[in-house]
Amino acid sequence: MEKEEIFSKVLRAGRRTYFFDVRATKAEDYYLTITESKKFTNDDGSFHYKKHKIYIYKEDFAEFKDILAEMTDYIINEKGDEVISERHQKDFKKDFEDDGSRVTEADIKTEHTGSFTDIDFDDI
Numbered sequence: 001m002e003k004e005e006i007f008s009k010v011l012r013a014g015r016r017t018y019f020f021d022v023r024a025t026k027a028e029d030y031y032l033t034i035t036e037s038k039k040f041t042n043d044d045g046s047f048h049y050k051k052h053k054i055y056i057y058k059e060d061f062a063e064f065k066d067i068l069a070e071m072t073d074y075i076i077n078e079k080g081d082e083v084i085s086e087r088h089q090k091d092f093k094k095d096f097e098d099d100g101s102r103v104t105e106a107d108i109k110t111e112h113t114g115s116f117t118d119i120d121f122d123d124i
Contacts, residue, residue, distance in 0.1 A: 032056040
C-alpha cells in the first residue's frame with residue numbers, strides 16, 4: 001500500500017492529468033511518483049480512466065532531470081512548440097478569450113489578414 005502524499009502538484013492537459021507526488025519510504029526518505037491519468041469515454045456515455053505510474057528515486061534525480069531536459073529541448077529545437085497533432089485534427093478549433101467573448105483561431109486569422117500593412121524599413 002502506498003503512503004500518503006507529502007507534497008503534490010497536478011497538471012491538467014486535456015484528457016490527460018499528470019500527478020506529481022512526493023511520498024515517503026518506510027525509512028522516511030522521499031521519492032517521486034508521476035502518474036498519468038487519461039479519461040476514456042465508453043459508447044454508452046460513461047467514462048473510465050487508465051493510469052500509468054512511474055517511480056523516481058533520489059539516486060536517479062540528476063540523470064533523470066538531465067535526460068528529460070535534453071529530450072524536451074531536442075523536441076522543441078526540431079519541431080518547435082506548436083502542437084502539430086491538434087492542427088491536423090478534423091474539426092479542430094482552438095478557442096481564445098477576447099474580452100469575455102469566444103473567438104476562434106480562424107476568426108483571429110481572418111481579422112488580422114485584412115488589416116496587415118506592408119512596411120519597408122528603408123522608408124523609416
